[in-house]
Each structure stands twice: as C-alpha cells, then as structure tokens.
Amino acid sequence: MSEITLPTYQAVEADLKEQGLAAMPAELHGLLSGMICGGLAVDDESWAGPVCDYANQGEPMTDGAKMMVRTLFTTTADELIGGGFEFSLLMPDDDEPLADRADALTEWVSSFISGLGLMDLQKNQLSEEITEVLADLQEISQLGIDEDDDLEDQAALFEQVVEHVRMCVLSCHSELGQRLINDDADEKPTVH
Structure with missing residues (x-):
C-alpha cells in the first residue's frame, strides 16, 4: 500500500493565496472532507x-x-x-501557537459540518451514533483557548479533541460515505 501524504498546511495556504481563493487551508480541507464523508462521488469533479x-x-x-x-x-x-485509520486533519504545525491551532480546528470542524450539509443528508435518517457525532462536532466548533489557563494542560486537551474529531470523521465516512456505495452494490452485507 502506498503511503498517502497530505500537503502541508503552509503549502496549501501559499497555493490558496497564489490562486486567489478566499479560504484557509483548514476550512477547505474540512469542507472537502465533509462532502466526501457525506457520500460525494470521488471519481468525478x-x-x-x-x-x-x-x-x-x-x-x-x-x-x-x-x-x-x-x-x-x-x-x-x-x-x-x-x-x-490514517486520516489526518490539515492543521498548522505543532510549533505554531496553540490559539492559532485551536482557531484552525474550529474552522475545520465548522467547514466539515458545512460539507456534510451540502450532501443533503436527512437528519431523521441518521443513526443515533452519527447524530451524537454531529452534536459533538457542533460543540467542538464553538471551543476556544483560554489564555489565562495553563497552556500545557490545554495543549494536552487540544490533542485529545483533535483525535476525537478524527474518530468522528471516520465514523461519518464509515456510515454515510460507505452507505451510498453499499446501496449500489448487488451483494448484501454479511451479518455477524
């Protein structure tokens, strides 16, 4: 299996500026990820x-x-x-200020939610797990860093939140992205 390498945040940021696109790298990556997780076809444009x-x-x-x-x-x-489970969020490097990384995470999550929304998913047809995942993501999109608190503790919590977001994304893709592929297949899934 070939190793997949996401471009760096700085490279995407430079490309976005050069191409005149009005989005931050985390926003664009979140949007694309949300659309893919919501079932967008990946073999066309x-x-x-x-x-x-x-x-x-x-x-x-x-x-x-x-x-x-x-x-x-x-x-x-x-x-x-x-x-x-190799999915990565396109975020600023770990040596960037925690507040900048937290802002990028909230932008990423908000854009991910928007990307899912573009896929016209019906809330009443979502599983309880995905409904909970979306509630978690909505809450995470509102988080921030309190510069008066211990930044070392907040950095550790931030890493836990990033990992939780990653797992939420994989859950969404597993249920929503794959659901559309399985619906088109002639084979029935094996029940264990």
Missing part, C-alpha cells in the same frame, strides 16, 4: 461547484486553482477510502 461557491464567490476556478484543489480532494479521498 462534483466537488468543484461547492468549492467555487465557498472559496471563489461562485466564480469558476482557474486551472491552477482547480489542480491544487483536485490534489487536496484526491489525497483526502484516498486517506478516507483507504480503510485504515
């Missing part, structure tokens, strides 16, 4: 319209911007579909 609306004021992207977003989309889809 159905991501392009929502990304244009979200990051380019509804205007078509330049070829360079489209290529950059396609790379991020493909890498993200490969991580999620790979079946392992």
